[in-house]
Amino acid sequence: MLRPDINDLLTQTGPGTPMGDLFRRYWQPVLHTDELPEDGCPPVRAKILSERLIAVRTPEGEYGLMDEFCAHRGVSLFFGRVEEQGIRCPYHGWKYDANGQAIDVPSELNNSEFCANVKLRSYPLVKVGDILWTYMGDPEKQPPLPTWEFATVPSGQTYTSKRIQESNWLQALEGGIDSSHVTWLHGGGPKGTGLEADPLFAGSRGNKYNAGDVKPFFEVVENEGGLLIGARRNAEEGHYYWRVTPWVLPNFTMVPPRGDHPMHGHFWVPIDDENCWAWSFDYHPTRDLTEAEREAMIAGAGVHSKNIPGTYRPVANSENDYLINREKQKTGEWFSGVEGIAIQDSSLQESMGPIVDRTKERLVATDAGIIKARQKLRRAVEALRDKAEEPVGNVPEHQRIRSVAIVLPADQPFVEGIGDAFQAREGVGQTTV
Amino acid sequence: MLRPDINDLLTQTGPGTPMGDLFRRYWQPVLHTDELPEDGCPPVRAKILSERLIAVRTPEGEYGLMDEFCAHRGVSLFFGRVEEQGIRCPYHGWKYDANGQAIDVPSELNNSEFCANVKLRSYPLVKVGDILWTYMGDPEKQPPLPTWEFATVPSGQTYTSKRIQESNWLQALEGGIDSSHVTWLHGGGPKGTGLEADPLFAGSRGNKYNAGDVKPFFEVVENEGGLLIGARRNAEEGHYYWRVTPWVLPNFTMVPPRGDHPMHGHFWVPIDDENCWAWSFDYHPTRDLTEAEREAMIAGAGVHSKNIPGTYRPVANSENDYLINREKQKTGEWFSGVEGIAIQDSSLQESMGPIVDRTKERLVATDAGIIKARQKLRRAVEALRDKAEEPVGNVPEHQRIRSVAIVLPADQPFVEGIGDAFQAREGVGQTTV
């Protein structure tokens, strides 16, 4: 269990909060590039870390992210008109460039002089891969651009989606680093009828190991930028099956791979304290995704979801009990009764309430990854707050990371056994079972 | 009027509140048996007295009622899978029996030892009649099972329905013991065009008496377990028509009968402080309900309601102004413009707001029953809180009760006149006019 004040510390990310300050030291995904599909397209609302922002793409192709509200009288720039070099408020014609700098206040005689003193809070908005990223902290401290492998491989090798999750970000992260639930929620328990049905997971020996051992042993080791969370299960005689989940501060995780399927992972980005974006990616480090794989991802298979058209809200959501199918739950076809990994996760994580009361939980040995991650998060937050200590995880060397699935001899520690398999290396395939 | 603190005392029933403590000394209806229709069926959410609970029926037929949330990390067991002997959380496979006792935590080496220390808050869930009842208080103080006549007559003689009411329970109770409004809300005033139209009320001399005297005189007498509230109206020369409404603490009432129609009554069970279940029953003490009667009840006649399919929310509700028909209100066909007794009651009781401000009310002589019931409730709450005094109404002898409608000579006190007519006696018909 967690003390209430520590729960608050880790879950609150608005401006001025300690965890909010930590988050603001990392590049975070804001929009899929599809959301600003062409130069001069309409602006898009983007709320992140409890800040209401507006994202623009000028006719000249410049991206910008700024305070949603006009400096003059507070009108939402969502209703603004994108024009050359920026966006114009439709109320009185005040115009801002992509950096939020006022560049035209038509009513003013000394227009340019006046403009010089009017600037909206703004943040960089940069395309890396299929994502537009922002950095919302002190410009002096701005880290290098993100170098995550999923975002830097050729576009044919990668696919990213997002969905809104109606819970605090930490609940989602805790699901992401929790290798233990795979057996049950996604796997169907010891009978293991779950993941084989998903075209993006089927046919891996790992499925069998997951189903075969419901008492995984956890070993969590420190890694630059975060943790490597190893979950050990029985494999063939004298061997263990290791699933190694990397977590990089504060909110990046990757799921251990299966066979030659693409690898996947997530960002859990706070919208406000009761909602987050579940970003989900799939990529293959050494080959293009097949047409069938991409189609399955678009259809919501694997870690992706089928969303209500025009929105990022899943079709299966809290209002319809995630379309739970009690018959398939009974037969065990879908152990949880809910279809698809993403919705299996969201249904349970949202069912805990927007911010789960962690004073009531009862953690066990298999929660070792969660416990360690919370400790590390807390130390990072307090170190930044109290000692201005630089956070980890926001530099390229911490981001070139992979998840690993491997079978090792019983007497070999996983950290030794995986060698540098957890490092992303161009042209080198994933380590997987 | 009521002081604000007394209003709070009587209307708040969550854990730890004095009235909540009182309620927790009584068996309360939770679900209709139809809601858990067969062994091993899906679990059902049940919120009662501001506690979020889950009701299960195991494959072996055992009923259970427990905390909605898994002890491990707080996932809602609504998404649980009912399996042999209990329900399994789909997140990590923790399994509980019908008493909320953990019986399998698959990740743990010392599984059974570990389980021994994990138990969800749980309450008995017992079928009596067509209802599943619970007792949420100190097990040491658990009273005998409910023995209300409507729940213990043969099933052919009884019918029970429920609907959600968007108001505090006390507003609903006060309607239930208020014989005075029958003339107006349900009867159409002195013209009396109301209840004759309902197949479950038509053809009774009582309707005529109700319409004929708009100045009922109230006599409220103490009874073991609660009150007998007598409303006296003029009948034939030298006679009075008495409607005797019993109230048994804290939330059971019965409506005085009419002719040979089935008798009916209600439980008003707090969901939380702003919502309650209106349970409504109809039964005949000595004969089966006719097919026509049962069909009328299912269709929502009498005290029952027509609900939105798949829910317990009435079709006529606050969002559609209860489908008020101003033309029928004008002609007086439906005096209130609203169709049916149940919705006539809910429309007005909900219109007061979720918890009516009783500091503003202006009570009159015909509110004598309400005034006495509040006093008695308050005394019971305070006696339990301050002196651990045992409540009344939770033992069989207080529950074998009936409402009565009778014509008595003008000089005869009603308590004398009705004799033991207010007592439920097997094989003896109701006393009615």
Next chain:
Amino acid sequence: MLRPDINDLLTQTGPGTPMGDLFRRYWQPVLHTDELPEDGCPPVRAKILSERLIAVRTPEGEYGLMDEFCAHRGVSLFFGRVEEQGIRCPYHGWKYDANGQAIDVPSELNNSEFCANVKLRSYPLVKVGDILWTYMGDPEKQPPLPTWEFATVPSGQTYTSKRIQESNWLQALEGGIDSSHVTWLHGGGPKGTGLEADPLFAGSRGNKYNAGDVKPFFEVVENEGGLLIGARRNAEEGHYYWRVTPWVLPNFTMVPPRGDHPMHGHFWVPIDDENCWAWSFDYHPTRDLTEAEREAMIAGAGVHSKNIPGTYRPVANSENDYLINREKQKTGEWFSGVEGIAIQDSSLQESMGPIVDRTKERLVATDAGIIKARQKLRRAVEALRDKAEEPVGNVPEHQRIRSVAIVLPADQPFVEGIGDAFQAREGVGQTTV
């Protein structure tokens, strides 16, 4: 910017607030006469200045406005039955006359004596023009009935509509007295593609002047009852085009006229602190509206709106982003992308949030009218509160006002130039360009 306490002072209008006290010294529009269409029609809920009221029209034709809730037990009289001389509560038959005076409490032996002491808070409800007006203040201070020209010209010459706006009243008022935004929001900026498309604005020279000068100069002069806000733009050589917007305390404004089109204006009436009624009128002082004009108004042209049938909520509203058309916004056909003056205003004013945080605004010279109006409002509120000083604007001589549009020689002050054009005079046409 405004200090938070002053923002509160000006935006809060509930009972007991200083601004609420000021508002309660003026006749305010409550309902369109269409809402109580005939003698004995159903009652209508009316919330105004945060008070929940019910409006009735008795079978004898008397209008009344009173507390929504019955004095007995708090039932909403919306469900009441309108009967001779008043309205009867359907719960126990308590009846009130149009003044909220109880006139029948059927259960009481001393009925009329009892009634004498039961009276609901009530206010006069008086028809002037197509509007039912109320005065909610001290009866001793009741001003003469409203004499606004739009409400007193023959009915063929005038048309009034209303819509709900989901913002505080002051945000709406500030839009109403802000002549500067006309060029942009309604006009399409310097290209001026906006208002010519509206049949109620087309063909006026004023449109051209508005588009031709994006740096209007503001001159605000005191007027009995409020302000005359002059916005000066360049016209032909040596001349200025003046738009003169009158504001009469606290919430009446008129838009400067164009050509021979009808003149229009607004009342912004607080419902509660986060919602207001936008009343919109159009009238011609010397001729009937043409059939085409009236049809256009009914269809939602000009200052009117197309509402969801059976409601006063615009079809284009916050839930559908006001049906913004990004293509038309891009081409400039509708500069803001939103159709129609009314929705252009509501979209932006609502986008500021229910009560805009005025500590963050950045006012400029063209906000002179807004600044002066706030000062004058504040002075009036404080003078009433602290010195019981009589407010202005609630007497006929302050209400006989018109907006003006005029071209004047460059050296002539507008107050001199318009002479008595801003005064409503029977049989004299508007002064317009």
